[in-house]
Amino acid sequence: MRLAFAFLLIGLVAACGRGVPEGARLVVAGDSVMAWNRTQDASVARNLSRLLGQPVGDVSLPFASVTGSTGRGALNITEQVSDLSPRWVVMNGGANDLRVGCSGPDTRGTLDTLISEDGRSGAIPRMVSGLRVRGSNVLWADYYTSPRFAGTTCGRIYDEMAARTERMAAADPGIVFVDMGDVVPFSNGALFARDQIHPSVEGSARIARQIAEALRAADPALTR
Known part of the structure; x- marks a missing residue:
């Protein structure tokens, strides 16, 4: 009960500061990796x-999932972006569908529901396709490996999800794929919060710098 209350409190606090400023050409969506450090004015957004x-708009929220398995509204990343059509949406997702530690009864089945092996079907491609149809470009930020799951079966599941989402991006020039593990290696504990899962303030800053560089390369006019 105490743990559930703690999660609820974190979610309520992290929800503060969410929103999309008028005229924002860039919106960040997704789960706690994007939302973390918001209360310190140091989130990715x-x-x-x-x-x-x-x-930069920010509709991300801790515990959010792609399929809505953790809740409706803002806890469903698909619903987070359902009415958005900015120039760019920066997003992640899937971890809470797979559950912490990949502890679901059918983890591989969940992965297949999220995205097929060829990257062309599943909940993630449908969500991204909806944004593309409305004219938005998408930057998909793949998860880093956290110290708690490095070398585990869960880590291998995430590696497979990364390969699938990278295939999705390769099929559409309007989708950019970045691997947050390139700038947040699990060997550097200073880049992680105390839970050894979420990014520290410096971790969030590194992720943002990586994304900013990728956006500038893909769309030089974005910063004009």
Whole structure:
């Protein structure tokens, strides 16, 4: 009960500061990796806003899932982006569908529900396709490996999800794929919060710098 209450409290606090400023050409969506450090004004979205010199929307929320397995509304990443059509949506997702530690009774079946082996079907491609149809470009930020799951079966499941989402991105020039593990290696404990899962303030800053560089390369006019 105490743990559930703690999760609820974290979620309520992290929800503060969510929203999309008028005229924002960039919106961040997804789960706690994106939302973490928001209360310290140091989330991925806040760092992106400073790096790119423009307002950045943020609809991400801890415990959010792609399929809505953790809840409706903002806890469903598909619903987070259902009415969005900015120039770019930066997003992640899937971890809470797979559950912490990949502890679901059918983890591989969940992965297949999220995204097929060829990256062309499943909940993630449908969600991204909806954004593309509305004219948005998408930057998909693949998960880093956290110290708690490095070398585990769960880590291998995430590696497979990364390969599938990278195939999805390769099939559409309007989708950019970045691997957060390139800038947040599990061997550097300073880049992780105390839970050894979420990013520290510096971890979020590194992720934002990586994303900003990828956006500048893909769309030089974005910062004009």
